[in-house]
Amino acid sequence: MLSVNRLSVHYGPIRALDAASIRIGRGEFVALLGPNGAGKTSLISGIAGLVRAQGRVLFEDREIGALPTEDRVRRGLTMTPEGRHVFANLTVAENLRLGAAIRRDREGVAQDIEKYLGLFPILRERNHQLAGTLSGGEQQMLAIARSMMSRPRLLMLDEPSLGLAPRIVAQMFDYISLLKEAGVTLLVVEQNVMQALKHADRAYVISSGIIRHEGKAEELRSDRRLIDMYLGN
Amino acid sequence: MDYAIQQGLNALAFGSEYALIALGLALVYSIMNLMNFAHGEIIACAGYSMYLAILIGIGSPWLVAPIAIAAGALVAVLFERIAFRPVRHAPTTTGLLTALGVSIVVQNLLTLLISPRPRAVPVFSELSRTIFIGPYAISLLQLLELAVVALAIGGLVLFLKHSTLGLAIRAATREFSTVRLMGIRANRVIATAFALSGLLAGIAAIFIIARRGSIDPTFGFQPVIKAFIACVIGGFGSLGGAVLGGMLLGFLDVAIIVLLPQEYGGLRDAIAYSIIAGLLVWRPEGLLTRRIELGDKEI
C-alpha cells in the first residue's frame, strides 16, 4: 500500500532522515520506534508532505512525492501530528466537521460523526465545548477522530500516547486496534515500546535518521539486545 | 438632545467604517501574519472602479455599489496571487515590505493612468440627505452605513461559524499545517481571507466616496492608518478586537471634536494618539488579546 524508497529529510545542514526505506501492506499495523531525535516525525512528515524530502513515496502504486499535503490527504493518506494540534479555538463538533472537509456525502459524514462520538463518549459530552479546553487524553481522542473523518486508508499517528497516564495509554491502544479492525492501515510512531509491540503486526526501528531494523513485532519484543541498544530507557 | 444624538450617530458611523477596514486587516493578519499596508490601495481601487463605472455610463448607485464591492474582492485576490503568494514563507518583514511596495506601485499607477488630481464621483449624492425620525434630524448616509456594516459583520460571522471555509480560516489562525492535513487547500483558505478583506474594503470605499464625493490616488491611506490603530487598540489579529478598536476610535474622534474648544483644533490628533498611547501602556497587547502562534507556518 505504501512504499517509501530512500527518503531523506534535511533541515538546513541537519540531516534528520537518511535514505530511509519502508513498506507497509494493506491492513497492516506497523510501529515506528526509536529514541528522541531519531527522525520518526521527520519520516512521517516527509510521507505526508509537510516537510521537503528527497526520495520516492509510492502510495497505492502511485508516486505522490511531488504532491502537496492536501492532495495526499485527498488520496487517502493522512497523519495525526505529534502533540495533537486540535483546533483549540473551535468546538469539538467544528473540529470533526473540518476533518470531513474533503467529503461531499453529507449523510456519510453525519454517520461517521455519530460513530466516533459513540466510540469516544466523552467527546459527545464535550461536543459544543472549545477543543482547547479538553484534557490531553480527550484532545488525543479528538485528533484521531478528526483524522478518521476524512476516511483515510492509511493513517499515521505521531506518538498518540504522548503525555497520557498509563491507564489511558492502554485504552488509546485499544482504540487504535479498533481502527485496524475497521480496515485502516496504520503507521504509529511510539515511545511506549512494549505497548506498541503488543498491538502492532510489524515494526521498524530508527535511530540517527537511519532505519536500523525491521521485523515482526512479536520477535522484536523478545529481542533484548535490540531493545537495549535502541529503545532502552 | 438633538445634538447628542447627531454626534452619537457620527461616532457610530466613523467607528463602523474603521471597524470594517480593521476587520479586513485583522483577517489577513490572523492567518498570514501579514500587515497588509496595501489594504488602502484595495480601497482606492474599489473607489476608482466606481469612477470608471460612471465614465462608461453606469450611473445607478444600485449598480455602482456592487461593482465597487466586487472590485475590492478581486483586487485583494490579485494582490495575494501576484505579490504575496511568492513571499508567503519568507520572514514577516519581507511580507511587510512587499505590502509597502504594492502600495507604492499601485498609487503610482493610479496617478499615471488616471490622474494625480481628485476626480469627482458624484454617484451617491442623493444619500447625503437628512431624514426625520420623529423630531430628530438624522443623516440618511450614516444610518445606511450603520445598517450595511452591521449586515456585513453579521454575514462575516455567519460565514466564519458555519461554512467549511470559514471554519478553516478560523482554524488556520493557529494551526495552518493541520488545516492542510484535513485536505483543505492552503491557497484556497488564504485567497478566501483576502477576498473577504477586499469585500469589506469595497463596502468601506462606497461610504467614503459617498461622504467625500471625490477620489484621488492616496484615497485609502488615511482610513487604513486609522484601521491599523484600531487593530492595535483591539489586539492585533483578533477579529472582535478590530471591531471594538474601530468603534472606540470612532467615539474618541468625535468626542475630541465635540469637547475640544475650537482654538485647540490643531491638537486633535495629538490628543487622540496620547489617549491611545496611554491605553497601550495599560494594556500593551490590546484590549481583546489573543496570542497568535505561528510556529507551524513553514511550507
Ligand SMILES: Nc1ncnc2c1ncn2[C@@H]1O[C@H](COP(=O)(O)OP(=O)(O)OP(=O)(O)O)[C@@H](O)[C@H]1O
Ligand atoms: N524544524 C526543524 N529544524 C531543525 N532541525 C529539526 C527540525 N525538526 C527536527 N529537527 C531535528 O531533526 C532530528 C530528527 O527530529 P525528529 O523530530 O524527526 O525526531 P523524532 O524521532 O520525532 O523525535 P521525538 O521522539 O523527540 O519526537 C532531530 O535532531 C531534530 O533536532
Ligand SMILES: [Mg+2]
Ligand atoms: Mg517526533
